[in-house]
Amino acid sequence: MPADHPRSDDDRPPLVEAKALTKRFGSYVAVDGIDFVVSPGEVFGFLGPNGAGKTSTMRMIACVSPRSDGDLTVLGLDPGQHGAEVRGRIGVVPQEDNLDLELSVWDNLVIYGRYFGLPLPEIRDRAAELLDFAQLSDRRDSRVDPLSGGLKRRLTIARGLINRPELLLLDEPTTGLDPQARHLLWERLYQLKREGVTQVLTTHYMDEAEQLCDRLVIMDQARIVAEGSPRSLIARHCTREVVELRYTTPADQRDAITELAPRAAELGATAEPLPDRVLVYTDHGDDFVGQLVGPESSLPSTHPDSVLVRRSSLEDVFLRLTGRTLEE
């Protein structure tokens, strides 16, 4: 495993730097002039709904898609001039697995290593290490085709590490996996982070971004709408807590909102109606509930069917910033 990677708080130059980065396909603008910087040792995330431009951005960083405009350097190099060189020094885990299904787990690693021109003995040593890391050693000689989605994903990640990359790109690493497989994968990615491997990942899962990312940008409609650590984004764009209220019928919800909204404002909270529930952003959820919707409340029509007070999340940040939920 790479152990010689620096931590994020040094002053080495950034691994990725984008200024006004733009990608157009014909008249469609997939990425619209975004700026970001990825520092050595950090895990950097692109969070956003499908179609926000995350994958197009990742493909430009991976040097498999020329930029239409703006500036981009990866490992200090211009992908347009030094694409093959950059690709030799990064690792890529694409959104869709593209493994060699007929070949064995082992052969997949060896063949991929050869694409990098690595000497065979080195590939073999590295592949054995990576099988261990991905907990696939007992599947060494299995064909890939019948493996589960989680195992294939782990193999794709192991494959992306064959060249000891200075930067690992993961495009929606856990999409389509069951919860158990996701947690195992998160644990492996966290392990990589501890070893100092810089990672850039995209996700449309808020919990994934919160779990993995040191810093992230939220993308919506080809632009970056916010940037920061998960905690700072929540602090800046949301309240500490969120109260979720559910009502029996849409009419009940409408009546409740009318009565609640002005009282909430008095308490420094805001109420936001969604199709199926009302979200109340407040720093003191329990106080709000006690005064306005609890059993002692003086407003009978605001009594909801269910009340949930929870910590606010990146999902709430996204909703506050874009007015839409992340669900497809």
Add this chain to the structure above:
Amino acid sequence: MATTTAPPPGIGLVRYARREAQVWRLLWRGSVFSGFVTPLMFLGAMGLGLGELVDERSGGVAGLDYIVFVAPGLLVASAAQNAAAWSLWPVMGGMKWMRVFHAAAATPLRPSDVYGGFIAWQAALTALQAALFLTVAAILGGVPSPWGVLAIGAAVLCGLAFMAPLVAYTATRDDDSTFPVIMRLVVLPLFLFSGTFFPLDQLPGALRPIAWVSPLWHAVELARGATTGSIGLGAAMLHITVLGAYIAVGWAVGVRTFTRRLTP
């Protein structure tokens, strides 16, 4: 530490071709049938069975025993058919179904390396199959001249002349709906009417120009010239030039279509 420079073009091509070789090591049985057993069955049926009739009735074809006439035709036509089949479904597999081309393009390999390596592997396989076929044909009396060994080159050129443009074309497709049409309406007629089984002058005059532009006809002429030791240098150069043009133009287009598809 990983390599930090781009591979020279030839090296990248070989690196990708080795992936195809590795897959073939697992799945070689099918290709032995299509590349070796099938043309041998044709050689038995046409060269020996039908050939005996032809030789008895009309004293051979174009002054040759029929097996001598048809062996180089079968050699090259088989290379063409295998090349065409290789250029269609397997390319769709690499581009869309399994996306292994995309996997390779994410490494220091370039789209041109993937395109070239994919074709180069099948060309190498064609050379091997041609050598085996020629050996058996020689034992059966179908290869009178020692120059016949050069027919391996004709088979490889023929395969390349089919693959270079067809692989380029397939990279622009989103599904395989046109592939059976190409096999039936392009490859099969060329297989039958490119001087493979009977001389071109048996064709109605209006159809002959089609054969003249067929890469298969040029390769058949080249291979037959080699196995019979009868071709002149000028004619050989002409055929090689036409085949070379198919390869060069196809290759230039293929590098573009692969680049556009793999690095949009």
